[in-house]
Amino acid sequence: MATSAATAAACRLFFSFNPTSLSPLKGRPSFLFPTLTPTLALPPLNSTSRTTHSTTLSPQPPPSSDGDRDLPRRLPNVVDVLEERGLLESVTSENLRSACSSGSGLRVYCGFDPTAESLHLGNLLGIIVLSWFRRCGHRTVALLGGATARVGDPSGKSLERPELDLEALERNTAGIAATVTRILGKSSDGDDDGSFVILNNYDWWKGVKLLDFLKRVGRYARVGTMIAKESVKKRLESEQGMSYTEFTYQLLQGYDFLHLFQNEGVSVQIGGSDQWGNITAGTELIRKILQLEGAYGLTFPLLLKSDGTKFGKSEDGAIWLSPSMLSPYKFYQYFFSVPDTDVIRFLKVLTFLEIEEINEMERDMKRPGYVPNTAQRRLAEEVTRFVHGEDGLQEALKATEALKPGAETKLDWKTIEGIAEDVPSCSLSYDDVLNCSLVDLSVLASLMESKSAARRLLKQGGMYLNNCRVNGEDKRIEVEDIVDGKVLLLSAGKKNKVIVRIS
Numbered sequence: 001m002a003t004s005a006a007t008a009a010a011c012r013l014f015f016s017f018n019p020t021s022l023s024p025l026k027g028r029p030s031f032l033f034p035t036l037t038p039t040l041a042l043p044p045l046n047s048t049s050r051t052t053h054s055t056t057l058s059p060q061p062p063p064s065s066d067g068d069r070d071l072p073r074r075l076p077n078v079v080d081v082l083e084e085r086g087l088l089e090s091v092t093s094e095n096l097r098s099a100c101s102s103g104s105g106l107r108v109y110c111g112f113d114p115t116a117e118s119l120h121l122g123n124l125l126g127i128i129v130l131s132w133f134r135r136c137g138h139r140t141v142a143l144l145g146g147a148t149a150r151v152g153d154p155s156g157k158s159l160e161r162p163e164l165d166l167e168a169l170e171r172n173t174a175g176i177a178a179t180v181t182r183i184l185g186k187s188s189d190g191d192d193d194g195s196f197v198i199l200n201n202y203d204w205w206k207g208v209k210l211l212d213f214l215k216r217v218g219r220y221a222r223v224g225t226m227i228a229k230e231s232v233k234k235r236l237e238s239e240q241g242m243s244y245t246e247f248t249y250q251l252l253q254g255y256d257f258l259h260l261f262q263n264e265g266v267s268v269q270i271g272g273s274d275q276w277g278n279i280t281a282g283t284e285l286i287r288k289i290l291q292l293e294g295a296y297g298l299t300f301p302l303l304l305k306s307d308g309t310k311f312g313k314s315e316d317g318a319i320w321l322s323p324s325m326l327s328p329y330k331f332y333q334y335f336f337s338v339p340d341t342d343v344i345r346f347l348k349v350l351t352f353l354e355i356e357e358i359n360e361m362e363r364d365m366k367r368p369g370y371v372p373n374t375a376q377r378r379l380a381e382e383v384t385r386f387v388h389g390e391d392g393l394q395e396a397l398k399a400t401e402a403l404k405p406g407a408e409t410k411l412d413w414k415t416i417e418g419i420a421e422d423v424p425s426c427s428l429s430y431d432d433v434l435n436c437s438l439v440d441l442s443v444l445a446s447l448m449e450s451k452s453a454a455r456r457l458l459k460q461g462g463m464y465l466n467n468c469r470v471n472g473e474d475k476r477i478e479v480e481d482i483v484d485g486k487v488l489l490l491s492a493g494k495k496n497k498v499i500v501r502i503s
Contacts, residue, residue: 087129091299112145178322272302336373340375433500434477
């Protein structure tokens with residue numbers, strides 16, 4: 001279907017779409033979408049439409065080191081890797097395992113509907129599995145559901161999703177694209193090897209007409225099969241039931257797979273176990289409409305704790321992957337608090353550490369002299385580095401060190417702000433703070449109840465300013481004490497802290 005002009009257009013880059021005008025987003029984000037020529041009509045069911053095109057995705061990643069650049073690379077079979085690490089739930093065909101060893105490399109995609117401004121921890125497994133495919137020599141696609149988010153996936157939901165307005169949809173799409181690009185936009189060695197691309201299904205859905213869809217796709221969908229899908233059965237049995245809009249979702253996702261298979265040579269779709277019905281809808285459409293084999297689906301288990309509850313929720317809500325919605329410090333702390341019963345399994349599914357190294361950590365946990373939380377610390381470091389990069393990890397480590405009892409870490413404004421959600425704070429004017437005695441300031445900031453209590457603590461050596469112990473009662477706040485001209489961190493004893501913001 002693609003013409004030479006369309007192929008040339010596929011090389012252009014564009015910013016996130018505007019669903020009404022298709023103009024670039026205001027305040028252009030720093031990530032780029034490789035644009036594809038939209039398919040405004042569904043594929044005609046003739047012989048010329050059955051050719052798959054593979055010109056728009058980039059070639060295999062380069063060798064991992066200069067020493068083996070001229071040698072053939074023998075990469076592991078990604079299905080075997082996923083199975084060993086507990087990341088394999090089901091596959092539509094065991095032929096996928098042999099296809100992954102063919103040496104030519106497959107194209108695989110995972111969909112992310114922009115229902116919020118950021119992805120959350122539940123979405124992380126999809127990103128990790130995509131990364132494993134990439135590390136094993138395959139090319140990957142993150143598909144943003146600019147179209148399907150308008151419908152809402154009923155899988156795993158007891159109620160219909162609230163409808164998103166266009167402004168929210170646009171904002172969410174930009175946020176999720178930025179998150180996915182930050183995490184997957186670089187290869188494991190830090191270079192952009194071109195083996196990853198972001199697409200948006202609104203590009204091919206925006207011109208599709210209902211009658212065309214019913215004629216060319218709907219006729220192949222069996223209502224009995226659709227009703228038998230687990231996600232549909234549960235909703236139909238519930239008191240709320242299911243709307244026709246939600247009922248059609250599996251066909252929309254199924255057609256996404258057909259479109260990518262036919263136009264981009266994508267032959268594998270991955271998703272959580274709750275996506276099995278939607279994924280098989282796609283493989284069935286490919287088989288019936290294109291009369292071709294070679295489309296595969298793979299699902300991974302949902303991220304659960306050992307007690308069967310979802311992993312990825314905290315008292316404050318979801319564990320977001322965007323640093324603007326959850327600081328790297330809080331993200332790090334969430335993983336640091338994983339119980340011993342879960343930490344080894346999470347090291348296997350959420351990190352890229354060698355299995356033998358993880359097994360050795362498990363053996364260490366049973367040996368005398370094991371330092372508690374050593375495995376948790378490694379888990380937190382690896383996952384934070386993968387999601388937030390080395391800078392995000394260092395920010396989290398500095399903030400963690402800053403909150404340690406008696407820490408003497410040199411603080412900066414960003415580090416203090418990283419712990420702001422977990423520490424009481426107040427705002428005082430610059431004139432109120434400068435030259436104010438530490439005794440008076442500790443009372444003004446509500447760190448101490450009285451000046452006498454503050455003096456008593458100072459004599460005992462328990463008062464800290466920016467993590468530095470203060471011994472004299474005559475200490476007054478100087479210009480250089482105000483961190484980056486913005487904040488102070490006061491501590492009473494080892495745990496009670498207050499952030500003073502300078503207004």
